[in-house]
Amino acid sequence: MSGEKPLVEHFKGVNGLDKVVLREVKGSSAEVYLYGGQVTSWKNDHREELLFVSSKAIFKPPKAIRGGIPICFPQFSNNGPLEQHGFARNRFWSIDTDPPPFPTNSSNKAFVDLILKTSEEDLKIWPHSYEFRLRVTLGPGGDLMLTSRIRNTNNDGKPFSFTFAYHTYFSVSDISEVRVEGLETLDYLDNLEEKRRFTEQGDAITFESEVDKIYLSTPTKIAILDHEKKRTFVLRKDGLPDAVVWNPWDKKAKAMADFGDDEYKHMLCVEAAAIEKPITLKPGEEWKGRLELSAVPSSYCSGQLDPQRVLQG
Numbered sequence: 215m216s217g218e219k220p221l222v223e224h225f226k227g228v229n230g231l232d233k234v235v236l237r238e239v240k241g242s243s244a245e246v247y248l249y250g251g252q253v254t255s256w257k258n259d260h261r262e263e264l265l266f267v268s269s270k271a272i273f274k275p276p277k278a279i280r281g282g283i284p285i286c287f288p289q290f291s292n293n294g295p296l297e298q299h300g301f302a303r304n305r306f307w308s309i310d311t312d313p314p315p316f317p318t319n320s321s322n323k324a325f326v327d328l329i330l331k332t333s334e335e336d337l338k339i340w341p342h343s344y345e346f347r348l349r350v351t352l353g354p355g356g357d358l359m360l361t362s363r364i365r366n367t368n369n370d371g372k373p374f375s376f377t378f379a380y381h382t383y384f385s386v387s388d389i390s391e392v393r394v395e396g397l398e399t400l401d402y403l404d405n406l407e408e409k410r411r412f413t414e415q416g417d418a419i420t421f422e423s424e425v426d427k428i429y430l431s432t433p434t435k436i437a438i439l440d441h442e443k444k445r446t447f448v449l450r451k452d453g454l455p456d457a458v459v460w461n462p463w464d465k466k467a468k469a470m471a472d473f474g475d476d477e478y479k480h481m482l483c484v485e486a487a488a489i490e491k492p493i494t495l496k497p498g499e500e501w502k503g504r505l506e507l508s509a510v511p512s513s514y515c516s517g518q519l520d521p522q523r524v525l526q527g
């Protein structure tokens with residue numbers, strides 16, 4: 215081991231906030247802030263950043279960090295009485311030193327376990343006792359995997375319900391060069407049309423204006439093709455039937471204090487989520503939601519390959 219960097223290291227990040235850095239021998243890495251339990255960086259083995267974080271992101275409570283992978287829990291968006299996207303993204307998580315075992319691939323050695331639990335303060339706004347365990351793993355090939363395990367620990371016998379999203383901000387070369395595959399022909403709720411339900415028409419999804427849609431009952435695999443970068447992100451998910459696609463475009467970008475005016479050109483959110491049908495847990499029950507991201511150089515970005523093969527392969 216001498217001379218080799220450890221796979222998991224603890225550092226102070228922006229504003230002295232604690233962060234954990236995961237590395238793999240070939241050079242890929244990931245960073246996780248305890249604030250928000252939020253992944254803020256994922257780099258491939260060429261050390262290229264794959265996630266978008268705004269240059270104006272505010273790393274300071276109570277503001278959530280703008281970019282990376284914020285966790286929306288126990289409420290997605292404004293679909294309920296809580297603050298937008300719930301409170302998990304602006305709470306301090308802890309390192310989970312003794313996580314209950316769950317099946318994993320033994321070749322995955324770069325991982326960190328975080329935990330968020332009920333606090334006296336949060337009981338006032340969401341009167342439920344829970345344990346939220348998050349494992350972030352960087353695979354030997356540079357894949358990024360997030361597993362959330364949420365348990366109802368109420369001792370008053372009461373169930374609780376929640377909605378959830380991994381609000382992933384992908385870094386893209388130019389939004390007008392990007393195509394999303396896997397959501398064609400699906401039904402979606404349009405947040406820009408009072409959450410009315412529509413059916414997606416036509417081919418793969420491309421971008422030329424603001425978009426804020428919740429696609430329903432989506433396949434487990436979605437691809438984001440970046441023609442200019444010749445890179446494809448493949449998103450695989452489990453336990454998360456919905457997928458949000460969001461780009462604020464120019465006007466909304468200008469209205470956000472923690473987002474640069476032109477940054478909308480270089481990001482796209484595709485969010486594995488459970489929104490339409492909230493998850494309900496009885497005391498003692500646990501829910502699991504998994505997201506797996508990979509970034510592959512894409513010769514098939516040229517459109518020469520059948521996208522169905524890409525999605526099913």
Ligand SMILES: O=P(O)(O)OC[C@H]1O[C@H](O)[C@H](O)[C@@H](O)[C@@H]1O
Nearest residue numbers: 291298299405426458459460483
């Ligand atoms: O500004 P935030 O609270 O982080 O939300 C950013 C965006 O998140 C999701 O994608 C929602 O669908 C959007 O409606 C919202 O604007």
